[in-house]
Amino acid sequence: xxxxxxxxxxxxxxxxxxxxxxxxxxxxxxxxxxxxxxxxxxxxxxxxxxxxxxxxxxxxxxxxxxxxxxxxxxxxxxxxxxxxxxxxxxxxxxxxxxxxxxxxxxxxxxxxxxxxxxxxxxxxxxxxxxxxxxxxxxxxxxxxxxxxxxxxxxxxxxxxxxxxxxxxxxxxx
Amino acid sequence: xxxxxxxxxxxxxxxxxxxxxxxxxxxxxxxxxxxxxxxxxxxxxxxxxxxxxxxxxxxxxxxxxxxxxxxxxxxxxxxxxxxxxxxxxxxxxxxxxxxxxxxxxxxxxxxxxxxxxxxxxxxxxxxxxxxxxxxxxxxxxxxxxxxxxxxxxxxxxxxxxxxxxxxxxxxxx
DNA sequence: TGATAATTGTTATGGACCATATCAAATATC
DNA sequence: GATATTTGATATGGTCCATAACAATTATCA
Numbered sequence: 001x002x003x004x005x006x007x008x009x010x011x012x013x014x015x016x017x018x019x020x021x022x023x024x025x026x027x028x029x030x031x032x033x034x035x036x037x038x039x040x041x042x043x044x045x046x047x048x049x050x051x052x053x054x055x056x057x058x059x060x061x062x063x064x065x066x067x068x069x070x071x072x073x074x075x076x077x078x079x080x081x082x083x084x085x086x087x088x089x090x091x092x093x094x095x096x097x098x099x100x101x102x103x104x105x106x107x108x109x110x111x112x113x114x115x116x117x118x119x120x121x122x123x124x125x126x127x128x129x130x131x132x133x134x135x136x137x138x139x140x141x142x143x144x145x146x147x148x149x150x151x152x153x154x155x156x157x158x159x160x161x162x163x164x165x166x167x168x169x170x171x172x173x
Numbered sequence: 174x175x176x177x178x179x180x181x182x183x184x185x186x187x188x189x190x191x192x193x194x195x196x197x198x199x200x201x202x203x204x205x206x207x208x209x210x211x212x213x214x215x216x217x218x219x220x221x222x223x224x225x226x227x228x229x230x231x232x233x234x235x236x237x238x239x240x241x242x243x244x245x246x247x248x249x250x251x252x253x254x255x256x257x258x259x260x261x262x263x264x265x266x267x268x269x270x271x272x273x274x275x276x277x278x279x280x281x282x283x284x285x286x287x288x289x290x291x292x293x294x295x296x297x298x299x300x301x302x303x304x305x306x307x308x309x310x311x312x313x314x315x316x317x318x319x320x321x322x323x324x325x326x327x328x329x330x331x332x333x334x335x336x337x338x339x340x341x342x343x344x345x346x
Numbered sequence: 347t348g349a350t351a352a353t354t355g356t357t358a359t360g361g362a363c364c365a366t367a368t369c370a371a372a373t374a375t376c
Numbered sequence: 377g378a379t380a381t382t383t384g385a386t387a388t389g390g391t392c393c394a395t396a397a398c399a400a401t402t403a404t405c406a
Binding site: 032033034035036037038039040041042043044045046047048049050051052053055056067071074075077078079082086087090092139142146147149150153154158161162163165166167168169170172173 | 212228265342
Binding site: 098099120121123 | 354355356357358
């Protein structure tokens with residue numbers, strides 16, 4: 001496995017390696033054989049994940065939300081009043097790394113830290129009005145431009161089966 | 174989306190956030206609701222990918238091969254005589270980043286760079302005898318300990334369907 | 347109650363991975 | 377034969393991830 005995300009204009013497009021063949025005399029460079037690689041779970045998983053994140057970023061360009069930021073907003077909306085540790089650990093984010101992330105979201109007035117009155121060590125997280133509005137718009141963009149693409153590609157039934165299998169791997173592998 | 178790999182002993186296990194409940198008086202911390210997050214393609218994809226890579230590393234601990242290194246060995250074996258640019262770009266690795274990777278594999282005598290006689294700029298890549306032997310052992314470990322786990326979890330048919338859908342996403346999304 | 351331990355948010359820091367610019371050597375192009 | 381391109385390589389910066397450590401606060405319990 002491996003595969004890097006690689007931006008738009010990059011000449012490292014993984015798929016078409018071995019192009020740029022010489023039209024001249026010598027035996028031209030044929031495309032490489034992926035072989036067993038295309039059957040390797042990790043390889044294809046990683047490649048798919050990079051493509052999906054890439055598409056997500058494009059869809060959310062107008063809102064400037066990364067997948068991670070989107071997940072934070074979603075989780076805070078669904079679980080208002082939780083502290084940083086709870087939100088971060090649920091998302092698999094280490095607390096130290098969550099600080100800068102929140103600094104960013106807070107500086108954009110999307111969410112706010114509130115000192116808890118019960119436990120003055122912790123910061124309760126809530127979405128601001130702007131945060132709720134942005135998240136609502138983000139959800140629509142994701143649904144119509146991002147997730148909808150999966151239905152076009154796989155069909156509704158396969159899409160649900162895929163999500164289910166991935167969830168099973170994530171939880172039981 | 175988000176989710177970090179998180180080693181074994183970490184206290185950041187994403188699943189069981191909201192444990193450590195206080196047995197004392199106050200209303201204890203209930204588990205957080207993932208909500209729409211568990212249906213987000215990117216979120217579940219990333220989580221599954223991390224789990225799979227984690228398991229891959231465990232299975233290959235005796236050979237000390239990362240997923241990326243394994244993919245390089247596989248590709249070089251399948252396509253002997255190709256140069257660094259071809260192998261790297263096929264895997265989506267940028268050439269500058271491929272140098273250190275090859276330095277590593279070469280220092281372990283798993284593969285070798287050979288100056289091409291046709292084009293003295295390029296380095297032809299080949300597996301050493303040790304490289305072939307290690308790769309053979311790696312394949313067996315992956316097949317029996319890693320990929321086999323997918324069959325146990327999903328069944329043969331679902332496993333193939335999953336790989337197919339992921340490949341489709343990787344290529345057409 | 348008061349000493350000690352644990353928790354929370356935070357900072358600092360280092361590692362792994364990824365991306366770009368740039369270079370010398372070699373080759374291609376015209 | 378002058379110029380452009382390609383190849384492997386170096387240097388460098390960015391992002392993400394992980395650990396240690398700290399101050400403030402709270403829990404524990406002798």
